[in-house]
Amino acid sequence: MQSHDDALSLLGDRKACGVEFFRNAAHAMCLQMDCRWAAIAQRGENGNSATLLAFWDGAAAAEPFAFQLAGTPCEQIYAGTGADNHFFVSDGVQDRFPEFELLRRIGAQCYRGHVFFDAEGRAAGHVLIMDDKPASDDPDAVTFFQLVSQRVGAEYNRWLAEESLRDNQRRLTDFAESISDSLWETDENHRFTFVSQYLMPPEYRDREPLGKTRWELVGGDPDGDRNWVQHRQALDNREPFRDFEYAVPSEQLGGKRYFSVSGHPVFDPDGTFRGYRGATNDITDKQLMLEALCRSEERYHHVFDFANDSIFIIDPDTHRFLEVNESAAQRLGYSRDQLTQMTVRDIHPEDDLTHIHDAFGEIMSHGASMFETIHTRKDGTKIPVEISARTVKLDGREVSLAFGRDISERKAAEEKLRQAQKMEAVGQLTGGIAHDFNNLLAVIVGNLELAEERLESDPNVLGMVDSALRAAEKGAELISRLLAFSRKQALSPRTLSAGAIVTGMHDMLRRILPETIDISVATEDAGAISVDPRMLESALLNLVVNARDAMPGGGTLTIETADVELDYTVTQDQREIPAGPYVRIAVSDDGEGIDAGILERVFEPFFTTKEVGQGSGMGLSMVLGFVRQSSGHVHIYSEPGQGTTIKLYFPRTDSEQVHASVDDSHAIAKGQGEHILVVEDDDDVRAMAVTMLQRLGYAVTSATTGPEALAVMKDLDQLDLLLSDVVLAGGMDGPSVADIAREKYDGLRVLFMSGYAHTAIKDRKRTEDDYVLLPKPFRKTDLAKAVRDIIDA
Numbered sequence: 201m202q203s204h205d206d207a208l209s210l211l212g213d214r215k216a217c218g219v220e221f222f223r224n225a226a227h228a229m230c231l232q233m234d235c236r237w238a239a240i241a242q243r244g245e246n247g248n249s250a251t252l253l254a255f256w257d258g259a260a261a262a263e264p265f266a267f268q269l270a271g272t273p274c275e276q277i278y279a280g281t282g283a284d285n286h287f288f289v290s291d292g293v294q295d296r297f298p299e300f301e302l303l304r305r306i307g308a309q310c311y312r313g314h315v316f317f318d319a320e321g322r323a324a325g326h327v328l329i330m331d332d333k334p335a336s337d338d339p340d341a342v343t344f345f346q347l348v349s350q351r352v353g354a355e356y357n358r359w360l361a362e363e364s365l366r367d368n369q370r371r372l373t374d375f376a377e378s379i380s381d382s383l384w385e386t387d388e389n390h391r392f393t394f395v396s397q398y399l400m401p402p403e404y405r406d407r408e409p410l411g412k413t414r415w416e417l418v419g420g421d422p423d424g425d426r427n428w429v430q431h432r433q434a435l436d437n438r439e440p441f442r443d444f445e446y447a448v449p450s451e452q453l454g455g456k457r458y459f460s461v462s463g464h465p466v467f468d469p470d471g472t473f474r475g476y477r478g479a480t481n482d483i484t485d486k487q488l489m490l491e492a493l494c495r496s497e498e499r500y501h502h503v504f505d506f507a508n509d510s511i512f513i514i515d516p517d518t519h520r521f522l523e524v525n526e527s528a529a530q531r532l533g534y535s536r537d538q539l540t541q542m543t544v545r546d547i548h549p550e551d552d553l554t555h556i557h558d559a560f561g562e563i564m565s566h567g568a569s570m571f572e573t574i575h576t577r578k579d580g581t582k583i584p585v586e587i588s589a590r591t592v593k594l595d596g597r598e599v600s601l602a603f604g605r606d607i608s609e610r611k612a613a614e615e616k617l618r619q620a621q622k623m624e625a626v627g628q629l630t631g632g633i634a635h636d637f638n639n640l641l642a643v644i645v646g647n648l649e650l651a652e653e654r655l656e657s658d659p660n661v662l663g664m665v666d667s668a669l670r671a672a673e674k675g676a677e678l679i680s681r682l683l684a685f686s687r688k689q690a691l692s693p694r695t696l697s698a699g700a701i702v703t704g705m706h707d708m709l710r711r712i713l714p715e716t717i718d719i720s721v722a723t724e725d726a727g728a729i730s731v732d733p734r735m736l737e738s739a740l741l742n743l744v745v746n747a748r749d750a751m752p753g754g755g756t757l758t759i760e761t762a763d764v765e766l767d768y769t770v771t772q773d774q775r776e777i778p779a780g781p782y783v784r785i786a787v788s789d790d791g792e793g794i795d796a797g798i799l800e801r802v803f804e805p806f807f808t809t810k811e812v813g814q815g816s817g818m819g820l821s822m823v824l825g826f827v828r829q830s831s832g833h834v835h836i837y838s839e840p841g842q843g844t845t846i847k848l849y850f851p852r853t854d855s856e857q858v859h860a861s862v863d864d865s866h867a868i869a870k871g872q873g874e875h876i877l878v879v880e881d882d883d884d885v886r887a888m889a890v891t892m893l894q895r896l897g898y899a900v901t902s903a904t905t906g907p908e909a910l911a912v913m914k915d916l917d918q919l920d921l922l923l924s925d926v927v928l929a930g931g932m933d934g935p936s937v938a939d940i941a942r943e944k945y946d947g948l949r950v951l952f953m954s955g956y957a958h959t960a961i962k963d964r965k966r967t968e969d970d971y972v973l974l975p976k977p978f979r980k981t982d983l984a985k986a987v988r989d990i991i992d993a
Contacts, residue, residue: 218359222254223261225327225352230256232344235331237306239264240352241274242325250274250325271299273311277326285315285323286342291334303330310335314345316353318360327352381479385466388475390414390435414461418448438465438473445483458487510585510604512544513594516564519544522599531606533578547575549582559587563600567591575604584611693730693830695853698761698783699723701736709744709757716754726761726783729850731830739823743787743846746820750791750844758788763852777833781852790843799838823848868981869988871897874920876987878902879909879937880953881929885976889923889953889983896984906932910940919945921991926954926973949990953978 222240229238236258241250244266252264269275273296276287289296289311294303302308312335313328327349383396392409409417415428427446434441442462450457463478504511510528512521524539532539532547548556552574562569568590575583589602702723709719740759747757764784766777794802803824823846827834831851838844876898880886886902893900901916903909906928913919922941924934938950953974974986 217355218362219253221355221359222352223256225348225355226254226256226261229327229329229348230258233312233329233331233335233341235310235329235335237308237330239328240325241328242356243269243278243323247278253325267302271297273297273300274313274326274328277313277315277328278323285326286313286345288312288337288341290337293330306330307332309333312341312345314342314349316349316356318353319357324353324356381481383477383479385477386413386463386475388473390476393475418446435476440464450484453484457482457484459483510606512600512602512604514544514589514600514602516560516591516598516600519560528604531577531583531604532575549574549576559589560600563589563591572607584608693732695728695730696733696736697726698729698736698785698850699726701733702740702759702761702785705737705740709741712741712745713748713757714754717748717751718756720756720758722758722760724760724762726763727781727852729783729830730853731850732826735826739826739848740785740787742820742823747787747789747791747844750789750793752791755790755843758786760784760786760788762786764849766849777849782832782849783852785848785850786845787848788843788845793840793842794838794844795840799836802836803834868896868984870984871987873897873899874991875899875901875916875918876921876923877909877912877916877919877941879904879906879922879924879928879934881905881925885925892980892983893923893987896980896987898987905930906934906937909937913941913944919948921949921951921987923951923953923987926952949993951986951990 226238226240230236237256239255240253242253243250248270249266249268251266255262255264269278273287273289273293277285291309293308293311297303303311308330310331310333311328312330313326315323315326318324327345383394384392385394387393390413391411392413395409407417415432427444431441431444440463443460444462445458445460447456447458449455459480460483461478461480463476466474466477468474504525507525507527510531511525512528513523514520515522520543521539524536526536529536529539534542544556544560545553555571555573559569559571559573568588570586570588572584572586575585577583584607585604586607587602587604589600591598592601593599594601702721706719706721713719744757744759751757762784764782766779766782803820824834827848827850833849835847835849836844837847871893876893878886878889878893878900880889880902881904883904886904890900890902901912903912907930909924919941922938924937926934928934928937934952938948938952942948942950951972951974953976972986972990974982978986
């Protein structure tokens with residue numbers, strides 16, 4: 201063993217420091233103590249672990265590592281075991297510390313360690329040696345370890361101080377390199393003597409700042425600028441200044457670059473003023489952001505104040521309105537100041553508050569909610585609204601932001617759609633029933649007429665037949681109204697003058713109205729319309745009867761016709777009629793008027809406010825169906841006590857040929873042996889039509905289906921008229937049969953019969969004279985006239 205001085209000299213001969221010094225110390229301990237391993241360990245801050253700063257393994261330094269102190273001989277050093285925190289195990293160290301796996305891995309037998317301290321006297325770490333053979337307890341070894349630990353402790357504290365200094369230097373360097381400010385210094389005349397970074401725009405960087413004042417660099421007239429004048433006064437008064445802002449033109453930015461400068465006066469110890477030191481910060485981005493923020497806030501206030509929807513900012517705890525926009529105030533009838541003194545509860549009806557409470561609970565739970573509710577205006581009126589609300593942060597606190605949209609128009613449209621769908625469903629049902637019932641009535645009416653001809657000699661039976669015919673005709677009228685409502689009645693439109701129709705009905709209307717009701721008719725020179733004249737008269741008659749019943753004490757009935765132009769606004773409000781030229785027929789009374797609740801239902805079939813037996817409830821529904829089937833529109837306006845006005849709008853036609861209103865001729869025209877082919881799939885209707893035509897003097901051939909009719913026509917050289925149902929069984933409809941028949945018989949006349957209107961005829965895009973329609977059920981006179989008119993045409 202060397203002397204302690206010789207061993208310690210190994211630590212300093214190489215003038216090593218830091219980690220290199222610790223490696224040398226470990227090497228010196230191995231040589232001095234003639235052992236296999238030596239190490240320098242740093243104790244962790246929590247005191248439960250250690251990290252090797254250096255580890256000498258026999259002949260070379262090994263990589264250091266970290267380990268836990270618990271269950272190791274190193275733990276005993278810090279526990280104060282032995283003299284001056286010295287711990288020694290001469291043999292069997294593995295057995296004494298079985299949890300320390302390192303001892304078994306390297307085969308250690310003995311262990312010796314000693315603590316070293318930091319500058320505050322705390323145990324900072326320890327030095328240790330281990331060997332693979334037992335060692336004797338040499339008293340000099342304790343002294344040696346005390347000296348080594350002192351030297352290691354001193355070096356450790358110096359190393360920590362240098363590391364701290366280096367950290368500070370690196371920190372300052374990082375700050376200096378990353379700082380966005382330009383550091384500067386000026387002399388007593390405010391001219392730059394030092395500038396760390398020249399943060400002027402690129403177009404100014406060819407100017408040397410040293411020896412110049414700031415205002416000489418940026419240009420302009422500091423004497424004429426109030427801010428610069430105040431700044432120079434502060435400099436002349438040698439006052440510290442902070443955040444003096446100025447701007448310089450910048451071609452690179454296409455505008456200005458903004459700076460903020462702060463400085464402090466510098467004096468010698470004797471009080472002599474030497475100038476200023478300070479920093480300049482480029483605040484262009486902040487300034488531009490501030491300007492953008494101002495513009496954004498301006499846009500926000502513009503949107504907030506002028507948004508069409510109501511906007512509410514609500515305290516989620518108290519439900520008080522923190523802020524509302526102008527739309528909310530106007531819609532609710534309060535001022536904005538009044539609303540900010542109110543809560544959500546104040547604008548909702550009592551029966552809706554539970555719903556609102558649940559909605560706010562959903563907002564708080566899920567952050568957003570959308571629901572419909574009712575707002576109560578200051579005057580008490582109710583507004584249906586749709587609310588879209590969510591939780592947002594405003595000025596650092598959570599609030600509820602709610603948008604309210606008035607959905608009154610949407611609700612009205614939805615109700616109108618529901619009503620239209622209901623009416624459509626009823627129309628489909630009534631149309632289907634009426635179609636089949638018309639065939640039955642056709643058989644009943646036709647056969648009753650045939651029976652009537654043979655019973656002229658028996659007055660009693662003839663009276664019964666007449667009664668049955670009248671009942672059948674009433675049934676046919678009811679079915680006609682059902683078909684009119686469902687827009688499936690068989691119409692025979694003609695180009696007519698609405699004014700002529702109204703004028704022609706004047707005498708008849710006078711007879712059905714009591715003397716207490718005056719009639720006022722105003723027919724302007726209105727244009728022509730294309731309608732079925734009989735159905736138009738029937739519709740007007742229904743309106744007049746309703747007006748009469750609404751004026752039991754007398755009054756005035758007014759009927760007016762006029763040309764009108766419906767524009768987009770009107771038609772969009774009605775949603776059922778395109779814009780364009782129309783003829784309007786208005787029927788007005790000054791009677792009792794109709795309540796709003798009843799007004800919504802007046803066009804429903806079978807709805808009536810009259811006593812049982814006083815009305816069928818089909819009058820207005822028939823009017824509505826007929827007008828719509830004629831491509832027109834109906835509008836009703838009524839107020840209780842003020843009377844009612846119903847306006848019928850029909851598209852105005854440009855046709856110059858205007859027919860007479862209604863032909864009332866009832867003469868039965870006979871046939872002259874012309875040949876008629878009857879095509880009808882209903883056996884009873886077909887038999888009845890054949891019999892009638894034969895008695896009228898026509899030669900008749902019949903067929904059940906379209907294919908059968910085509911087969912019959914192969915054997916017919918001459919055919920004067922085809923009388924066919926529109927809808928046929930067998931795969932072909934009446935118009936298809938007619939098209940093929942006209943190819944065979946040049947100039948063939950065609951007459952269709954049907955229980956309801958069908959698009960099969962309209963789809964052929966013919967003129968109104970190409971295909972004539974005979975509605976079912978029909979009387980013998982109707983059939984005779986229709987056949988004779990079309991053959992003679």
